[in-house]
Structure formats: C-alpha cells, structure tokens
Amino acid sequence: xxxxxxxxxxxxxxxxxxxxxxxxxxxxxxxxxxxxxxxxxxxxxxxxxxxxxxxxxxxxxxxxxxxxxxxxxxxxxxxxxxxxxxxxxxxxxxxxxxxxxxxxxxxxxxxxxxxxxxxxxxxxxxxxxxxxxxxxxxxxxxxxxxxxxxxxxxxxxxxxxxxxxxxxxxxxxxxxxxxxxxxxxxxxxxxxxxxxxxxxxxxxxxxxxxxxxxxxxxxxxxxxxxxxxxxxxxxxxxxxxxxxxxxxxxxxxxxxxxxxxxxxxxxxxxxxxxxxxxxxxxxxxxxxxxxxxxxxxxxxxxxxxxxxxxxxxxxxxxxxxxxxxxxxxxxxxxxxxxxxxxxxxxxxxxxxxxxxxxxxxxxxxxxxxxxxxxxxxxxxxxxxxxxxxxxxxxxxxxxxxx
Ligand SMILES: [Zn+2]
Ligand SMILES: [Zn+2]
Numbered sequence: 001x002x003x004x005x006x007x008x009x010x011x012x013x014x015x016x017x018x019x020x021x022x023x024x025x026x027x028x029x030x031x032x033x034x035x036x037x038x039x040x041x042x043x044x045x046x047x048x049x050x051x052x053x054x055x056x057x058x059x060x061x062x063x064x065x066x067x068x069x070x071x072x073x074x075x076x077x078x079x080x081x082x083x084x085x086x087x088x089x090x091x092x093x094x095x096x097x098x099x100x101x102x103x104x105x106x107x108x109x110x111x112x113x114x115x116x117x118x119x120x121x122x123x124x125x126x127x128x129x130x131x132x133x134x135x136x137x138x139x140x141x142x143x144x145x146x147x148x149x150x151x152x153x154x155x156x157x158x159x160x161x162x163x164x165x166x167x168x169x170x171x172x173x174x175x176x177x178x179x180x181x182x183x184x185x186x187x188x189x190x191x192x193x194x195x196x197x198x199x200x201x202x203x204x205x206x207x208x209x210x211x212x213x214x215x216x217x218x219x220x221x222x223x224x225x226x227x228x229x230x231x232x233x234x235x236x237x238x239x240x241x242x243x244x245x246x247x248x249x250x251x252x253x254x255x256x257x258x259x260x261x262x263x264x265x266x267x268x269x270x271x272x273x274x275x276x277x278x279x280x281x282x283x284x285x286x287x288x289x290x291x292x293x294x295x296x297x298x299x300x301x302x303x304x305x306x307x308x309x310x311x312x313x314x315x316x317x318x319x320x321x322x323x324x325x326x327x328x329x330x331x332x333x334x335x336x337x338x339x340x341x342x343x344x345x346x347x348x349x350x351x352x353x354x355x356x357x358x359x360x361x362x363x364x365x366x367x368x369x370x371x372x373x374x375x376x377x378x379x380x381x382x383x384x385x386x387x388x389x390x391x392x393x394x395x396x397x398x399x400x401x402x
Pocket of ligand 2: 105107140
C-alpha cells in the first residue's frame, strides 16, 4: 500500500456512519465485562464488511482479522469498549438509556473509530500488505479486577499470526480537538493501591491518655506518607502517593478502636515503583509503632507503566503529522494508568491521545465527569490515523531498530 497515503478522505466519506455508531453505543453503555450488546454490534459490523471475527475473547472481547492480498507485517489496533458507573445528565438526544451507567471516558468513540478504520482498510484490502487485527477489548476501567487486556493476551490475541506492532488511541479532554498527543518512552504511569488498617484502642474523647487514638495515628501516617514524594525520591522523577479515603469513628466524644486509609500510588519506572511500594508499609508500620498502634497493610499492583517503543513512536509521529487538518504534539508523561501497558510489554507499539477539547461545542469537561462530551468532528481523524498507521506498518519489510 502507498505508505505516504493518509485515509482522511476515506474517513470523511463514512463520517456519518462512524458518528451513528458512536451514538448508538453511547445510548447503550455497558460496564466492564458486560459489553454484550456492544460486542454483538462490533461483530455484526465486522462481518458486514467481510472481516473474519473471533468472539468472545477475554470474556466479552471481539477480534476482527483482515488479511491483505500481499504478505507483510501483522499490526494490531485496539479499542476499549467499557463504560463507567456515572449518571449521565439529560440533554443529548442519544444520552444513556441506563441509569447510572455512562460512556464518560470516550470508549464509545474508540469503538466507533476502530470500526471506521476497519471499514477503510477493508475497502482497500486489495492494496493491503500483511494482516490487521482489530482488538475490541472489555473492562479497561476495571483495574481492581485486573482489566480486560490480560485475559485477551492470555487467550492468544497477539499470536497466530504473531503481532509485530500494536497501536491504541484514547480520546482525551486535556488536549484541543484534532490534536494527537504522545511521547516515546513512558507515557502513562504504573498504578497500585494500598489499604492501611490502623488498630488502636478506643475510649472516651476526654481521656486520650487511656487510649491509643487511631484517628491521630492515621493523621500522622497520612502526613508521613507525603514524605515519600517530597523527601525520599528524586524530585525530578514523577510519582504520586495519594490517600483518597479515610474512615474511622462514630461520634464526637468516642475515640474509636481503628481507622482505615486507602489510597493510590503512581510511578513511571520500575525502580521507583518498587521503592514506593516498600516505603509505604515501612513508614505506616513505624509511625503506628511510635504511638503504640499496630497496622495491617494490603497492597496491590494494578497496571504497569505504559511504555511507547521509541523507534516505532518516532515513525508514528511522522505518520500522524501526515494527516491534514490535525496537529501532533509531544507531551510530558501523565500519571493516569491504562491496561494497554500489558500489550506494550509483549509487542512494540505506541499509545496516543486524540484531543477533544472544543469550547464552541461545549466539550470542556474532563474524562470521567458526567458532563464529559466528545467533539464528534474528531472521530474521522481517529479512524484515519488508525487506518494510516495499520497500512504503513503492515507494509514494512522489517522492524525498525529499537
Ligand atoms: Zn477512563
Ligand atoms: Zn478510558
């Protein structure tokens, strides 16, 4: 296939269909591992355009396989399908029909854009070298139950044929509409959670000396944990330790028996992750011991760092820059986390953002807000970018040096 070709005109020709698909998915949002209607819609669309379908994969996932006429590389494109437990306010004609469930992270757009890319590539199948796999993944948002990328990988979506490159895309309100944003190397953080159960000894609020006050100890633990970020790590190495939930006590004059803190940690490299993971229990235990309390600590890793392959990503930047009417910017890493990281551990590739901030269309609220809105004008740029990357990278004769 012509490597210099971009598919914006093809995407423009099917723009109405891409938008209609996005609206249909938006009105029927489904939570992690419950994406049954979405998976059915995806499977039907892929079959309609002559793409072979494998489903279900990874519980509720769908894989489409498009073989070109000539040999070439195997490229995977991934879209996540799940919605969030968010109540959508009324207003849009295609608003969620399900109470308390909303596509508030743009995954409806991801599915529609990837279906658009599949239509474009299927139309040009005769010119396509190699194979494109379309991965429609469940449960990206469900880090607490491991996410949907891992079960898909375990069920072999990266094998037979083996995937050479993988690309994923996320709609993001941080960036202006029609802006592609990415970087080589670490793009998003490793995330992990912690839960600290502080056990003291309750009593009367007027006589703290007869108690071991877990509320006071919890306050000291929260403060001390911030010393990790400010005093114990390289200040130019990004990381976050946030205590986001504090529970203790029942009324104003009873010192309770215990307190529970829960929080999240985010890091951008493995050494820092290990150091933070070892410091949290060390600090919590020693602070508790200082005041005679004890603590139990549970820690869990969620997603690893999302690392874009440097050589591939430099090529991706060139390809994205070829799409007229869009802008491509290199951005600093973000401390959000994504289970696309698991794919990038197996196969070189790139994850990138497509901005959707547009004040004229009132698309100004952040992802996960109940007011989050997609500027639908961007969907064709997303489809064009995915199709262009797939055709470009399937046509490569050998992988670029890493
Ligand atoms: Zn999200
Ligand atoms: Zn998302």
